[in-house]
Amino acid sequence: MVLKLYAVSSAIGGSGIVAMVLLEKKIPFELVAVDLTKREHKTPEYLALHPFGRVPMIDDDGFILYESRAICRYLAEKYPDQGTRLIPIDARAKARFEQGASIELAEFFPQIAKVGRQLVFNPRQGVPTDEAVLAEGQVALAKKLAEYEVILGKQKYMGGDEFTLTDIFHLYAAPMVIKAGFDVITGTGPNVKRWWNDLVSRPSWTKLQEGIRSVAMY
Known part of the structure; x- marks a missing residue:
């Protein structure tokens, strides 16, 4: 299952930095665009996954994770030798x-x-x-x-x-x-x-x- 990124479409805020990590690490992903103007981040379905109702969020084969810095660290540590190494080993x-x-x-x-x-x-x-x-x-x-x-x-x-x-x-x-x-x-x-x-x-x-x-x- 390809990783799903729930985010706004523009490279701003947490959506932007997570997308940048995905590119730096060469990780294939699907964008699930969340329209904040339509309050799609506050629907019962979305809040069941993200209790704070914000973006970004990822679904990595059923593993749900939110908070952009946590997502970035997770991706960097899951794929340490793929693409740019973003967390040092030494x-x-x-x-x-x-x-x-x-x-x-x-x-x-x-x-x-x-x-x-x-x-x-x-x-x-x-x-x-x-x-x-x-x-x-x-x-x-x-x-x-x-x-x-x-x-x-x-x-x-x-x-x-x-x-x-x-x-x-x-x-x-x-x-x-x-x-x-x-x-x-x-x-x-x-x-x-x-x-x-x-x-x-x-x-x-x-x-x-x-x-x-x-x-x-x-």
Whole structure:
């Protein structure tokens, strides 16, 4: 049974990073497009599989898994030698990777999510932008990226010298924020710019800009 990816059709949020892992790992999959505008993620049938009623979710031959970072880790560990190795094997390299993943979740994501809430989700829901919260998030994000500049001056990627899931996780929200008008990378140092340009120019990510359905195998 081919893996089924329940996701939105666009390469945004968790749907985008899971689809990127599927491409990097060369895993065939079927897209089951979930239309959020029609609240297909809140139907009784969907909620029976995903109690929080969100995307993405996978069905891997009856094994149901949700939460995008958990899905990404599962795929990387199930197919370690297929496609791009996204989780290192060596103990020190893996520790560096885990360090980077923790930094993304604890330091980067809360700030990019705060900015994204004001620039992306509030407008969609007809909620006015809180300019004070937006400014606070932008300042905090700039501070985090200044710290990234130091880290990336010592290693090529956020998880070490090899491209890993840690880097993919950073594509969860930042592209949406940039598209909404706040260029996260403007004003950063050369190391951050080099790293970011590397991420968004990867063939897997550029292919996904045409939509997840365009790269699904079935």
